[in-house]
Amino acid sequence: MHIPDGFLDPKTMAATGALSAAGVALAVRRVRQELPARRMPLLGLSAAFLFTAQMVNFPVAGGTSGHLLGGVLVAALLGPAAGVVVLTAVLLVQCFLFGDGGVTALGANVFNMALVGAVGGWAIYWTVNRCVPGLRGRVAGVAFAGWCSAVLASVACAGQLAWSGVAPWSVTVTAMAGVHMLIGLGEGLISALVFLVIARARPELVTESGASAGQLRLGGVVGLGLVVSLGLAVFVAPFACPWPDGLETVAARLGFEHRGGAVLSAPLANYAIPGCKSPVVATAVAGAVGALVVFGLALLLSRVLVPKGQEASTTQQV
Numbered sequence: 001m002h003i004p005d006g007f008l009d010p011k012t013m014a015a016t017g018a019l020s021a022a023g024v025a026l027a028v029r030r031v032r033q034e035l036p037a038r039r040m041p042l043l044g045l046s047a048a049f050l051f052t053a054q055m056v057n058f059p060v061a062g063g064t065s066g067h068l069l070g071g072v073l074v075a076a077l078l079g080p081a082a083g084v085v086v087l088t089a090v091l092l093v094q095c096f097l098f099g100d101g102g103v104t105a106l107g108a109n110v111f112n113m114a115l116v117g118a119v120g121g122w123a124i125y126w127t128v129n130r131c132v133p134g135l136r137g138r139v140a141g142v143a144f145a146g147w148c149s150a151v152l153a154s155v156a157c158a159g160q161l162a163w164s165g166v167a168p169w170s171v172t173v174t175a176m177a178g179v180h181m182l183i184g185l186g187e188g189l190i191s192a193l194v195f196l197v198i199a200r201a202r203p204e205l206v207t208e209s210g211a212s213a214g215q216l217r218l219g220g221v222v223g224l225g226l227v228v229s230l231g232l233a234v235f236v237a238p239f240a241c242p243w244p245d246g247l248e249t250v251a252a253r254l255g256f257e258h259r260g261g262a263v264l265s266a267p268l269a270n271y272a273i274p275g276c277k278s279p280v281v282a283t284a285v286a287g288a289v290g291a292l293v294v295f296g297l298a299l300l301l302s303r304v305l306v307p308k309g310q311e312a313s314t315t316q317q318v
Contacts, residue, residue: 001069001157001180001247002094003109004260005102009164016160017107023115027084032305035082040306042205044299045222046074046086048229051093051294055237055271055287057245058186065243066183069153071118072145073191076125076138077198077206083118085305089298093290099266108160112153121149135199138206143192150184151177154246167254175253179246226295233287237271238280 008016031043050070057065075083091109094100101109128141158176162169199206202221244252251257262269271286272279 001109001112001153001245002091002101003105003112003157003160003247005104005263006259006261007102007164007166007251007256008105008108008160012160012164013104013107016105016111020107020110020115023119024084024088024110027081027088028305030081031079031085035078035305037306039078040302041222041299042078043082043086043089043302043305044295045225045229046070046078046082047089047298048226048291048295049232050074050086051090052229052232052237052287052291053190054090054094055233055240055283055290057241057243059241059243060179060182060186062179062249063243064179064182064249065241065245066150066180066186067240067245068190069113069117069146069150069187070191071113072121072125072142072149072187073194075118075122076142076145076191076195080119080122083122084114085301086298087114087118089301090294093294093297095266096264097266097268097290097293098271098286099262099264099269100271102260103263108157112156112160116156117149117153120152121145124148135196135206138199139192139196142195143188146188146191147181147184150180150187154180157247161256166256166259171254172250175250176246179249183246226291229291229295230288233291234284237287238283 050068050073053068053070055067057067059065069087071083071087074086078086088110091101091106091114095103095106095109122145125138125141125145128144129137131137132140154176155173158172159169161167161172161176166172195206205221248257251260268286268289271283271290273282273285276282276285
């Protein structure tokens with residue numbers, strides 16, 4: 001669902017850019033105020049995992065593929081503000097390092113996937129969890145909210161395309177929502193399975209109150225999680241489904257795919273490595289590099305977000 005350069009007109013780019021800047025700034029402030037310092041390293045782990053998971057496209061009907069957005073998964077574990085921060089870090093690296101999503105459309109992509117996907121999805125997750133308490137309700141909430149987040153993000157994308165005059169609203173919303181209702185099934189299933197695995201392996205990470213500072217030791221979790229993320233990038237991402245994603249399919253069907261074009265040249269565009277003739281090796285290396293860059297960016301951001309006076313205690317706990 002990454003919108004490329006050329007799909008949106010100036011007014012839409014300006015509006016989505018302003019809204020996204022305001023939303024991300026508010027999310028950063030909320031994370032700094034609300035997320036315990038001992039959980040900050042999970043921002044880096046979540047970002048690395050989502051980056052590699054988004055490289056693994058899965059097939060859906062009609063020759064179309066989809067991939068995990070992950071906003072609901074992160075929001076369920078760390079809160080909606082953290083979901084926005086993590087998705088934004090992922091989208092920044094995808095855009096500037098790999099050319100995945102246009103620079104001029106970055107505000108729209110952040111709005112759709114980080115704000116609408118994570119925050120809107122979290123609101124649905126919270127509602128389901130209140131109606132069905134316990135772990136069963138949380139897993140069901142993640143599954144349903146994951147499906148809803150993909151559909152909601154696609155509807156927002158359709159509105160931006162219509163506002164830009166690319167295609168009529170009635171056409172774009174039907175096409176985008178229709179294909180993402182199928183993609184959302186994978187989103188919900190993957191999010192729920194990952195959440196359940198985490199809940200079984202490390203239940204203290206998914207409890208609402210969280211563990212005490214003495215109980216929560218994240219060093220091993222973060223290290224193992226990063227290893228798993230790198231493994232996905234190296235061994236799974238090169239064999240992801242090559243079919244076009246939902247937006248690419250809709251663009252081809254409605255005849256506006258020719259409008260896309262990169263404004264800036266990304267150093268590792270299309271996850272290719274200069275001089276590497278093997279697409280499998282190139283994708284694996286690019287994915288590993290991207291995972292490490294995203295992890296470092298999110299970890300650096302977590303250091304900035306930790307209020308002064310808590311840094312020492314955070315280091316001891318991790």
